[in-house]
Amino acid sequence: MKLVIFGLTVSSSWGNGHATLWRGLIRALAGRGAQVVFFERDVPYYARHRDLPALPQGELVLYADWADVAERARAETASADAVMVTSYCPDGRAAARLATEHGRRSVFYDMDTPVTLARLAAGETVDYLPAEGLGGFDLVLSYTGGEALIRLEHDLGARRALPLYGHVDPNHHRPGAPDPRYACDLSYLGTYAADRQPAVNALFAEPARLRPRQRFLLGGSGYDDAFPWSSNIYFLDHVAPPEHAAFFASSRLTLNVTRRDMAQMGYCPSGRLFEAAACGCPILTDTWEGLDLFFEPGREILTATDTQGALAALDLDPGDLAAIARAARARTLDEHTSDHRAAELLRMLEASPAPPRDLEEA
Template sequence: MRIAIFGLTISSAWGNGHAPLWRGLGKALVDLGHELVFFERDLPRFASTRDWTALPADFANSKLVLYPDWSTIERRACRELASCDVAIVSSYCFDAQAATDAIMDAHHPLAVFYDLDTPITVDMLRSGKRVPYIPWRGLGEFDLVLSYTGGAALEALRSDLCAHRVRALYGHVDPDTYQPMAPVARYRTALSWLGAYSADRQAMLEELFVTAARQRPDQKFLIAGAHYPEHFPWSSNIGFIESLPPQEQAAFLCSSRLTLNITREPMARLGWCPSGRLFKAAACATAVLSDEWCGLDDFYTPGEQILVARDAEDTLAALDLSDAQLRAIGRTARERTLDEHTSLHRARQLIHYLEEIRSPSRSWTAPAALRAHISGDGPALN
């Protein structure tokens, strides 16, 4: 198949979770014999950290289209869509509405919306906020709606946005990029956290990480991520790396005796929300200590393949495990990851979903209340 993707970014893996997912999924789709064309708005915040200016050689017969604004790319997009079998629009795509209109006008390709941020989408909708990447007609016109999270998030896409065929397409990892390697001295630590600052997980980070660090002053703790405020409650044994290059993430994780996974509150509330961070660490065979959320045991077995923490005492108990115990947990997590959670697994799943679709109909019209809400002119929907 030939697949067009309108996404946030694939060109810059700094400070966002979208690019690693598209890179892994795209590479796997190409390995399965498909071709891609990825449309990305050339935004300054990604241009300044761009590590891809074109798709690499292993993306055979595929291409990256960087464009300054929709008007300059509209005709080309329409030409590409005329020869595509599938067209995907993702959450946070800067031109999601225009891309959706072009896909629907093209008629030929299967229309897919992939929400990589479903809990955030649902939270914004139910708070009465405008969601700029959601088409004003909702999601009912799409032949398939994919969600990065499962569980209640899938029903929310049906009830709040009238999606009629919804499937989970979870995160994943490219095992060629994330794999065990020798520790690097500058990253050696008892417990690490790899993630940008986010207010809606700060309380859990303070409980599971900061409080534990203060109770273990003789051990080193390390945070890597951007946007941490001056008032963050640092302590003398917490190191900080503001700019960790994407290509250094595997070394960072492999140098951690134990690494932390914390989920943003809207995601944890809906459950079935494995982060890319979780799969990366597991692929590196690093033992993971995660916060608790519904569905976690569908991905890794607590106590055997992952450790679960509810408070600082659980963190301290995990740190007290022997090196051999932590290595065993990391090793079994890697085995589970290679068996179930690689980018190739997700690519095959996506192709299966597409093959399920029959005779899609695009004659659906959103109710007036939904149109008003999505455009920001209406009240929150229940």
């Protein structure tokens, strides 16, 4: 199968969660015989932080302007078995027209569904969505399940909405020797988000203030002097994907905090959950509906809603933390790898009808 993707970015992991997911999924798709061509607009902020200039298992097409690549895009679409447009694609509307009018199978993959729906509810223009909604696509996929799927069909006219959840590539995320650079009692890896900050304060910053003899490690872009820093919080403004395994393997415990809109909708596992689990690191997370679909709270993952809950997790016996980490890693390898998601995606594409379209016109 040949899959053409018009997305946000695969070449830079800076400040976004899309790139790492695509790298693992594309590698797994290639392992199953699929050919992938990924179109990405070459924007300055990703160019400055590009950590994957070429796709080893696919083809990356970087372009400065849609007009410069339109002819190439039409040619790739004409020869593809499926054409996918993702949320936050800078040229989403132009790519959607191409996919729905000329693609053999057209797919929209919303990797930010709760954010998309919240923006629409607030009356904002979401420029990566077609103005007429999602009814023109043969299949709509969502990074978030549950109510999000109903809303995509009811509010945006999707004919068929299915989940394609996060995942991890265990070839790149696995247990390893601790690295002194990342050694800590509690780590948190995530870019700054205003809606996430109250939970980060309660579950990370406040425990750090109350436990001055313990070491806390924060990795991610966008943090400034307004963050409630303590002398025992150590900061890295970017942790590149090749360093994620060492980051998690060196943490006694790591924290996951979910964006507000995603947590309210539920069924929204971050890729960081699966990365940390695959690296054998015990996880503390905020709670949301559907969490138990992916990990069993108390046995495979720890949860907290306030500072006291986070402190209780930090006080657990090392043996108990190790048992939770082992159980989470086993669950992840059994159900949540990039290869599992690649197999799901290929099954969904093969089962999706391919209505006749005028490919010659493309």
